[in-house]
Amino acid sequence: MGRLVVVSNRIADPRKTAAGGLAVALGEVLNNSGGLWFGWSGKLVDEAPPGGEMPVHVQQAGPVKLATIDLTKEDYQAYYVGYANGVLWPVLHYRLDLADFDAGYIEGYRRVNQLFARTLLPMLQPDDVIWVHDYHLIPLAAELRALGCQQRIGFFLHIPLPPPLILAAIPGHDWLMKGLCSYDLVGFQSHADHEHFCHYIESEAHAQHLGDDRWRVFNRTLHAGAFPIGIDVQEFQALAEAPEGREMYERMRREYSRRKLLVGVDRLDYSKGLPQRMRAFRELLARYPETRNSATLIQIASPSREDVSAYTDILHELESLCGSINGNYGELDWMPVRYMHRTVARSRLPGLYRASRVALVTPLRDGMNLVAKEFIAAQDPADPGVLVLSRFAGAAEQLKEALLVNPYDAESTAAAIHLALQMPLEERQQRHQALLTTIKKSDVHWWCDSFLHQLAQTEAQETGTPWLRL
Numbered sequence: 001m002g003r004l005v006v007v008s009n010r011i012a013d014p015r016k017t018a019a020g021g022l023a024v025a026l027g028e029v030l031n032n033s034g035g036l037w038f039g040w041s042g043k044l045v046d047e048a049p050p051g052g053e054m055p056v057h058v059q060q061a062g063p064v065k066l067a068t069i070d071l072t073k074e075d076y077q078a079y080y081v082g083y084a085n086g087v088l089w090p091v092l093h094y095r096l097d098l099a100d101f102d103a104g105y106i107e108g109y110r111r112v113n114q115l116f117a118r119t120l121l122p123m124l125q126p127d128d129v130i131w132v133h134d135y136h137l138i139p140l141a142a143e144l145r146a147l148g149c150q151q152r153i154g155f156f157l158h159i160p161l162p163p164p165l166i167l168a169a170i171p172g173h174d175w176l177m178k179g180l181c182s183y184d185l186v187g188f189q190s191h192a193d194h195e196h197f198c199h200y201i202e203s204e205a206h207a208q209h210l211g212d213d214r215w216r217v218f219n220r221t222l223h224a225g226a227f228p229i230g231i232d233v234q235e236f237q238a239l240a241e242a243p244e245g246r247e248m249y250e251r252m253r254r255e256y257s258r259r260k261l262l263v264g265v266d267r268l269d270y271s272k273g274l275p276q277r278m279r280a281f282r283e284l285l286a287r288y289p290e291t292r293n294s295a296t297l298i299q300i301a302s303p304s305r306e307d308v309s310a311y312t313d314i315l316h317e318l319e320s321l322c323g324s325i326n327g328n329y330g331e332l333d334w335m336p337v338r339y340m341h342r343t344v345a346r347s348r349l350p351g352l353y354r355a356s357r358v359a360l361v362t363p364l365r366d367g368m369n370l371v372a373k374e375f376i377a378a379q380d381p382a383d384p385g386v387l388v389l390s391r392f393a394g395a396a397e398q399l400k401e402a403l404l405v406n407p408y409d410a411e412s413t414a415a416a417i418h419l420a421l422q423m424p425l426e427e428r429q430q431r432h433q434a435l436l437t438t439i440k441k442s443d444v445h446w447w448c449d450s451f452l453h454q455l456a457q458t459e460a461q462e463t464g465t466p467w468l469r470l
């Protein structure tokens with residue numbers, strides 16, 4: 001394989017452990033090929049410099065080159081806040097009710113993808129393999145191809161892809177999906193998402209199935225498949241054994257020696273089902289009185305996209321639910337819910353997970369959900385905790401030995417949490433063993449290697465039909 005070029009909205013310095021498993025795994029492949037990682041710097045400027053082109057900031061991280069550009073405030077509003085997070089994030093999570101289809105956003109989204117393409121092109125070498133990540137950059141391959149880029153380009157969607165009729169509600173969905181078909185390989189988190197994609201291109205673009213993962217669509221050949229993302233199990237287990245991980249574990253065990261701990265760790269996002277989770281926990285306390293005073297839920301919700309209004313609404317709803325549960329059920333020496341609106345350092349997460357008897361991972365919709373896998377990796381196999389997992393998380397396709405729940409149904413979710421709290425040691429061990437085997441087999445290195453291997457197998461081909469006008 002030639003040099004790897006990774007493109008994503010934000011980049012991470014793979015040398016820093018705080019960057020997380022994905023950055024570490026991509027960093028390894030980038031290191032081996034002396035690769036390039038390109039994205040937005042996270043900085044905003046009032047306007048583009050005279051001449052219009054944004055300067056590229058280049059930094060060398062060992063053998064890897066990190067290249068970024070700033071965005072103007074206007075582009076950021078339309079591309080990032082408007083289209084990516086105001087249209088694509090809600091619709092792709094099945095939330096048409098939360099989408100804001102302002103006509104100006106799509107123009108800004110396209111403008112920034114064109115800017116990325118123009119900036120990246122001169123940095124490319126002929127045998128580069130390009131891997132684009134996530135919904136911010138769906139049209140990037142088409143914009144690169146329009147400038148004459150011939151290299152292999154793969155795309156991975158980290159969030160779900162809904163069925164065709166939901167996608168078809170996006171004004172300009174045909175343009176967007178034609179853009180997606182300009183890649184050589186498109187990867188999804190789950191088989192369900194992959195099937196939705198196949199149904200869409202068959203029904204809306206008359207795609208012809210060539211067998212296996214190959215399709216003929218818009219006069220070019222496209223490969224598509226499911227590549228469920230994993231975590232770096234070894235790295236996460238090492239974090240659990242490191243001094244900070246152990247110290248966190250000991251502290252939590254001391255603090256909660258008389259009570260069973262339940263844990264939830266999420267970004268504060270409406271897709272994560274946090275109010276529904278609180279209602280299920282309230283139901284647990286109401287229906288199973290023995291759980292009162294004996295179970296405590298620690299919910300950590302890190303601040304996220306605070307400039308999007310749907311996020312402020314969810315923050316208020318969550319605060320009010322936690323307040324009312326503590327008000328109605330709390331005792332002088334027991335608070336049922338400890339809610340924290342902040343990010344916990346990555347090094348402390350494994351200790352928190354390991355000290356918890358139950359993890360509540362109950363999104364209404366999630367591409368994968370890595371917290372579920374991190375919880376499994378952090379457990380003590382001799383006395384493991386139980387994972388309560390939404391059937392609507394991509395992870396549910398793989399993690400069959402978790403207790404799968406419907407997060408919309410507070411009553412049945414409460415019953416599953418109750419079961420988890422009471423599960424005998426032997427059953428906990430059996431379930432955990434099976435789950436650990438699964439996450440080890442399909443870890444983040446497997447994910448990276450299998451995607452790139454598949455991309456390398458795709459055939460060189462003609463550029464295809466001209467890229468659609470908006």
Ligand code: ADQ
Binds near residue numbers: 158266342349371
């Ligand atoms: P996210 O929606 O951010 O990612 P998730 O996979 O749950 O969701 O978490 C990613 C990372 O963030 C994990 O390593 C987790 O530990 C960390 N994290 C989450 N909340 C945290 C908190 N409060 N404090 C500290 N760390 C926290 C998107 C998709 C997911 C998909 C990933 C990867 O929405 O479905 O699994 O990308 O593809």
